[in-house]
Amino acid sequence: MGSEMCIRDRNYTDKVKRVALIANGKYQSKRVASKLFSVFKDDPDFYLSKKNPDIVISIGGDGMLLSAFHMYEKELDRVRFVGIHTGHLGFYTDYRDFEVDKLIDNLRKDKGEQISYPILKVAISLDDGRVIKARALNEATVKRIEKTMVADVIINHVKFESFRGDGISVSTPTGSTAYNKSLGGAVLHPTIEALQLTEISSLNNRVFRTLGSSVIIPKKDKIELVPKRLGIYTISIDNKTYHLQNVTKVEYFIDNEKIHFVSSPSHTSFWERVKDAFIGEIDS
Numbered sequence: 001m002g003s004e005m006c007i008r009d010r011n012y013t014d015k016v017k018r019v020a021l022i023a024n025g026k027y028q029s030k031r032v033a034s035k036l037f038s039v040f041k042d043d044p045d046f047y048l049s050k051k052n053p054d055i056v057i058s059i060g061g062d063g064m065l066l067s068a069f070h071m072y073e074k075e076l077d078r079v080r081f082v083g084i085h086t087g088h089l090g091f092y093t094d095y096r097d098f099e100v101d102k103l104i105d106n107l108r109k110d111k112g113e114q115i116s117y118p119i120l121k122v123a124i125s126l127d128d129g130r131v132i133k134a135r136a137l138n139e140a141t142v143k144r145i146e147k148t149m150v151a152d153v154i155i156n157h158v159k160f161e162s163f164r165g166d167g168i169s170v171s172t173p174t175g176s177t178a179y180n181k182s183l184g185g186a187v188l189h190p191t192i193e194a195l196q197l198t199e200i201s202s203l204n205n206r207v208f209r210t211l212g213s214s215v216i217i218p219k220k221d222k223i224e225l226v227p228k229r230l231g232i233y234t235i236s237i238d239n240k241t242y243h244l245q246n247v248t249k250v251e252y253f254i255d256n257e258k259i260h261f262v263s264s265p266s267h268t269s270f271w272e273r274v275k276d277a278f279i280g281e282i283d284s
Contacts, residue, residue: 017046017107020053022068024060028086032059032097039104046107052078055107055262058092059084062178065092066238069137069259080114082107082262091177091273094264106264113263117190118219120172121255122237127230127246134237135255138175141200142225142250143167143234148203150228155197156221161210165202168225170195170252177274185214189270193219193254223252 019040023033036057040046056079058068065083072079083093084103095103120136134140143149149167153160171180173188176196181187185198198214217223226249227233233247275282 015054016044017055017110018049018053019046019107020050020056020072021048022050022056022058022064022071024064024086026060026086028097029059029064032084032086032100035100036104054078054080055110056081057084057103058082059086061085061087062092063239066137070135070238070240073135076119076257076259080112080260080262082264091174091277092261094261094268107262110262110264114260115263116258116260117174118172118193119255119257119259120170120175120195121253122170123251124235124242124244124247125249125251126244127248132242132244134240135257136175136237137172137259138178138238139169139171139180140235140237140250140252141167141169141179142227142247143200143236144227144229144231145234146231147229149233152224152226152228153197154224154226155215155217160215162208162228163199163202163210163225164208165199165210167200169198169200170223171198172196172254177277180214183214186216187274188216192216195223195252195254197223197252219254221253225250225252 021033021036023029040048056068056072058065084095085093086097120140122134122140124132143166148164151163153163169180169183173190173192176185176188180196180198183198183200185196195217196214197217199210202210202212204210204212227247230246233244235242235244
């Protein structure tokens, strides 16, 4: 995204780059991974290793990038990601499968520039005292499968509403184009450090009232969801799902860490990605 995002130089200069290749099981992805492996293994400027990498190359689509993010979510302060797209157009992928040579050339010229996006931190409290903490690149959703979910929504210590419905989704700016959008939420540019709270099939009548629209929450404010009924809750954090008994509270806030992507001439504008994914070519 070039000038759109905050870019920081890591002063790589002549440092050998440690590169991890992460690919899905599709034939095209394996073919791309094989080509990259054959190039990097004989190049003195690169060292192939899935342990402590400087750059993680995700080969596949957005789902593969999400998996790569969670593989290295404890190393976000030192890892940069780059995506190669081998299927449908992805929001996190800068290169198509036929642009491998361009990626290799850009990585050889790379001096450590990066583009950073905010991520979501979630803390799930259970009635036995346990607290489960997780990170999300896209979104975290809470649903109650057995019956209608009833929960208080608290924003920055203010009881905002008593929710009744299927569930609640909280998304990052980059995740705003995913499940959040299908729920009627707004699309947020990744430079906006905010979370978006979106209701899932809320129940609104003379007795029960909710806002009924998505809410943009600034970085300084924490979101708390306090379920009012015991039971099993399904909590999805990106592509991982938990089935948890007797959840007492779910807290959401913007993490201190960010995800960093390799900045290069091929890094696509966010608005270009949105247009390509949802609108397509526009007649002049």
